[in-house]
Amino acid sequence: MKRTARYRTSALFYDLISAEWPVYRAGRVAAIDLLELQPGEHVLDVGCGTGLNFSHLQRRIGPDGSITGIDTSAHMLAQARRRTHSAGWDNVRLIEADGTDLDPANLRAGRRFDAAISTYVLSLMPAWPRAIATMIELTRPGGRVAVVDMQRPVGRAAAWTPLARLACLLGGSDIEAHPWKMIDSVLSDVHVASARGGHIQIRVGSVGGTSGCGTDPSNGMGHPDA
Numbered sequence: 001m002k003r004t005a006r007y008r009t010s011a012l013f014y015d016l017i018s019a020e021w022p023v024y025r026a027g028r029v030a031a032i033d034l035l036e037l038q039p040g041e042h043v044l045d046v047g048c049g050t051g052l053n054f055s056h057l058q059r060r061i062g063p064d065g066s067i068t069g070i071d072t073s074a075h076m077l078a079q080a081r082r083r084t085h086s087a088g089w090d091n092v093r094l095i096e097a098d099g100t101d102l103d104p105a106n107l108r109a110g111r112r113f114d115a116a117i118s119t120y121v122l123s124l125m126p127a128w129p130r131a132i133a134t135m136i137e138l139t140r141p142g143g144r145v146a147v148v149d150m151q152r153p154v155g156r157a158a159a160w161t162p163l164a165r166l167a168c169l170l171g172g173s174d175i176e177a178h179p180w181k182m183i184d185s186v187l188s189d190v191h192v193a194s195a196r197g198g199h200i201q202i203r204v205g206s207v208g209g210t211s212g213c214g215t216d217p218s219n220g221m222g223h224p225d226a
């Protein structure tokens with residue numbers, strides 16, 4: 001498993017320095033709204049970090065649902081664990097694992113999730129198509145998959161591009177990766193949203209068929225710009 005030292009110190013301050021309230025919260029809120037989670041549903045959060053998605057997910061799934069958060073950073077997971085304990089959630093499972101190399105048996109005893117989400121993670125990994133394919137494979141037919149990631153702002157907001165580039169550079173993201181385009185290609189009933197002048201792109205789609213639809217990781221590559 002790939003381990004990352006990137007968050008060794010910054011994990012402690014991540015929630016404060018990640019521009020959550022002015023910029024990035026909007027993306028997770030929109031995605032989780034579009035997931036239309038129901039009480040009792042089970043959600044996989046790939047690259048959960050410090051768990052900033054958790055309270056939004058909990059409000060919808062309630063105590064009968066569950067969150068499985070996976071992340072390569074033990075330091076980020078430690079913050080997620082702290083958040084979980086202080087909120088008193090006993091339905092959160094945190095696993096140190098790589099989103100591109102997940103063992104289903106290690107997650108819900110091989111059972112699929114009702115939904116999977118990944119926020120501001122995929123553009124950090126060169127192998128993001130594999131991570132999205134895995135999210136789809138691990139979600140039941142009819143379940144939903146949400147991807148939130150970043151691109152250069154567009155239109156009048158393009159003036160903010162240097163700042164957006166800097167934020168991505170500091171965070172280690174490839175602002176040109178555009179991983180959500182694979183969702184456009186391989187899932188059905190795709191909901192499209194964006195925030196902050198197009199900088200934040202949100203896609204939520206439904207898994208079709210019997211084992212996900214089109215989980216070939218090459219799908220979606222070369223799709224035209226959103």
Ligand SMILES: C[S@@+](CC[C@H](N)C(=O)[O-])C[C@H]1O[C@@H](n2cnc3c(N)ncnc32)[C@H](O)[C@@H]1O
Nearest residue numbers: 047048049052071072073076098099119120121
């Ligand atoms: C920018 S943070 C985003 C955290 C969280 N999803 C959020 O919305 O705040 C990126 C996270 O992705 C994790 N990560 C990076 N590559 C990963 C991989 N291959 N598998 C799982 N997690 C990964 C990092 O450790 C980090 O916690």
